[in-house]
Amino acid sequence: MRSLQAADSSHHRGSRSEGREPFVYAPTTGTPLQRLRPWLWFTVLLSLVSLTVFGSVAARPGEVVVADNDDTSLFVWWLGHGAQVLADRLGFGHGETGGLLFTDSMNALGGGVNGAWNTSMVGIALLLAPLTWLAGPIVSYNLLILTIPVLNSLAVAVLFRRFLHRLPAFIAAGGVGFSSYVIAQLGGHPNLAFAVTPPLTAAAILALLGLGGSGRGQADTRFDSARGAGQSASTSRSFASSVLWRSRRVWSIGLSFGLLLGFQFYVSTEVLAGTFLAALCFLLCLAAFARRMLTMHSWMKLGSGSLIAGAVALLCAAPLLKTMTGANAPAGTLRPHGVWNTDLLDPVLPAAPAWLSAGVSPLPRVMDIDPAELGAYVGAPALLAAVVILIGLGRRSRHRSALRIAAATGLLVFSLALGSPILLGGRVIAGSGPFALIEAVPVLNNILPMRLVLHSTIALFAVLGIGLDWAWAHRRLLRARLLIGLLVLAAVCVVPGPQTAREVTVPEFYTESVAEVIPPGSTVKTLPRPLAWAEPHADEAMVWQAVSGFRYRETGGYFIGSGADAPVIYSAPEDSLDALLHASVFDGADLPDPKSPETAAAIADLRAAGVDFIVLVPEAPLLPGGEGAYAQFLDEAVGDPEFADEGVLVYRLDQ
Structure with a gap:
């Protein structure tokens, strides 16, 4: 493993001798179309993969769905409901549907339904309304299923491009977009599979702190350069002379980030709550492993941008939050604790939707669990590759800070995803886990720990992407080729198979x-x-x-x-x-x-x-x-x- 460090350190020294910063990536010169072209090709490739995985619904989008449960009916209903309410407001509906967030279109004798506490996906329903009007809610639902892996991959790529070259960033991001978590949740839970907000939240944090990225020149693209004690006086003067510019950047990021969070309120508050927990873990790891790169100014920018984002998000969410306090709101914890816990063996035992799976997880559960929740599988080769990368590049390489931050964040979040108690092979090995602290917090106690593996999956693929970045840069070396081979094996083990559709009966x-x-x-x-x-x-x-x-x-x-x-x-x-x-x-x-x-x-x-x-x-x-x-x-x-x-x-x- 020391040879990995030595090779990377030599490469790093060579870069410095040529006057280049260690984490400066693809040039941003050229026309907007030239800069956009790789992303367009990436989107086309992702779309083709999605059509392959979900080809059964792409062929008959108005007649079938992919799911072992019937939660699909619930989401088809909410997509249709949002479109119909919008039609009523625009004057070409029948005007009998009620409100977006509270409706008596179902449970008509029981006082209606509080959509703020349900998976109403109002934000997505309104975006898809034109398609719903033209083709119906089943088609809209299936288009959403086809689109989510693509959108997730693009969002993760935005994050990964802050510390990876384009090719490894795209490959690793595609791994997240088509991960077991995403594909499993698409079997009936599109609100939970829609994972754009978590990576963009991390990207916004890094942007506000001035870490990573390739868009503004070398001074702001260092991830492993010493900032703080080793920061030069010229850098301080540069900061002082650009206060106004940076203030505009903080406002721009804060407003955009706030709108993103506001939209997420109207897709899934559970994913939003999970993102909050993951962001806390991420910030702790940044404070621990990036302290030399961060100054008081960096933290002040993050604080200012976060305050702006929080204010915008709360303003956007005000109607939903008000509705949550209204009629027919649940008066207790939504799900019992201790049931939806990730088993320590879940990451290595194939479960649907991986092609290696027999269709169900072999692990015993406290009670029967919907296969859509079994998305923790990443495969033993991926975990082995992550360990190799951490040992080989985690000490002296130019990747060390990014690696440590990603790995530590992933481990912290995964410890929460284990739930409480902690299980191994279906047996309790610890009566209480870190997630017990979350269960004691109102509102957050409604998070199902299994669903937090989304965030640990992003962190894992960040580690794998860093390893691929190094291996591709040193691909003439035998050890780099061996690492690439291990990463290919990891991809083969976790790749999802084509998903099977079932008929929807509509008289x-x-x-x-x-x-x-x-x-x-x-x-x-x-x-x-x-x-x-x-x-x-x-x-x-x-x-x-x-x-x-x-x-x-x-x-x-x-x-x-x-x-x-x-x-x-x-x-x-x-x-x-x-x-x-x-x-x-x-x-x-x-x-x-x-x-x-x-x-x-x-x-x-x-x-x-x-x-x-x-x-x-x-x-x-x-x-x-x-x-x-x-x-x-x-x-x-x-x-x-x-x-x-x-x-x-x-x-x-x-x-």
Whole structure:
């Protein structure tokens, strides 16, 4: 390993003898198009990879989704809802959808849904609204799935270009964009897979501190030059003479950073909270390993820029924060602690979506976990390569500060991702972990520790990118070629395989005759009703409402809220008919007597509550009971359907 250091030190000394700074990268000369061209080619390549991984949905974007759960229905619903609300505001909608952040379009009998506490993705829904109007929310959802790995890679590349040459920065950034975390979360959780904010946050911190980068000349691109005690008087005078310029830069970065954080509030507050924790770890590591490069002026710039960004972000988030204090907000911790913990073996045991995986993780869990959460896998070769790089370049090379900062940040964040207790092979080896401190903090205690591996993954690929940067610069050396070979093996082990799509069941009625049968603003009870089940098709009633253009309000719904009997609920409370049918839905029991007094009372309760229609989809995949059983039950309990075609039976109650 000392040979790596020696080779790099020699290269470093040679660079200095030629008057070049150690961390000055690709020249920024040339026309804007010339500077942009590599990024355009990188984007094209990323797009081709995304089409390969998600080719199944690219071929049929309006008919299928990639997911083992049915959280996809929830996000299709919110994308459609945001587009419809915007259409209402612009004057060409039907005007019955309600607000962006609080709506009674679902849970109509239970007081609606507080979208500020849910995965409403308002920011993305508004951006995709034109496509949703033209092609529908399922197409918008699948375009988002195809786009997220590309956007993530580009954002990480912006960060990595502050301390890496272009080629290694692009390769390492692509590794993050198509990492196990991102691809796994895209199996139903696009709000969590959208990871643009974390790397851009780190890039903003480095820019405010004046570390890394290749855009302003040598004085501001040093990552391992001694600043502080060794800073020359001329540098101090240079700083004093450019206070105004730097102030403008602080304002520019602060405002841009604030808008980014403000947008993230409307995509995923959990990713935002996780980014806050990762940023704290990053700052601690900067203070520990970059103290010679940072002056009081650097920290003041960071503080000033952060204050500006925080003010802008809070101003943008004010409507969401106000809504969070409103009705139907959950009154307790959203998920139980100790369940969504990263096992110490998760990084080395393949789980979906890696092509080496059998599809599921072999590790035992406290309870069944959605495969979309199993994204910690990076592979043993990648971890081995990181260790080799740290040992070989972490002491005397020009990369040492960047390496130490990235590695220490990754280890700190991963220690939090382990959760509390700490598990090894499914067994508890420590009853409490560092994450126990987070669980004691209000709001932050809603973070699921498994999802923090996003940030440790970024740090790991920063280390791998530094190793690739060195190896590519010294590729004539045998040890450099061996390192490149190890990095190639690491990439092969973690590369995702093509993702399998499944059908989305949408009766023709919801795109054809719904507007003629159901007046705008009607309240509808759909059977089967949407339920918070982690299996395909469980919540497709929400998709039907979304593709209909939200012509009606739905009594059911899958969401996070609160109820009269529970501080946290995940679906609309049962009405009288649901309670009567409960045993048939959950226990496989026979349907009740449609002519019984209990059935008559349940139907009467729905009428009294203002329900206008019951819509039955008799061929729905998860409808319980035998063939035609539910239709026969409703025929006898309510009367003949008003409409019976295009895959649905519509029963009118408001008579």
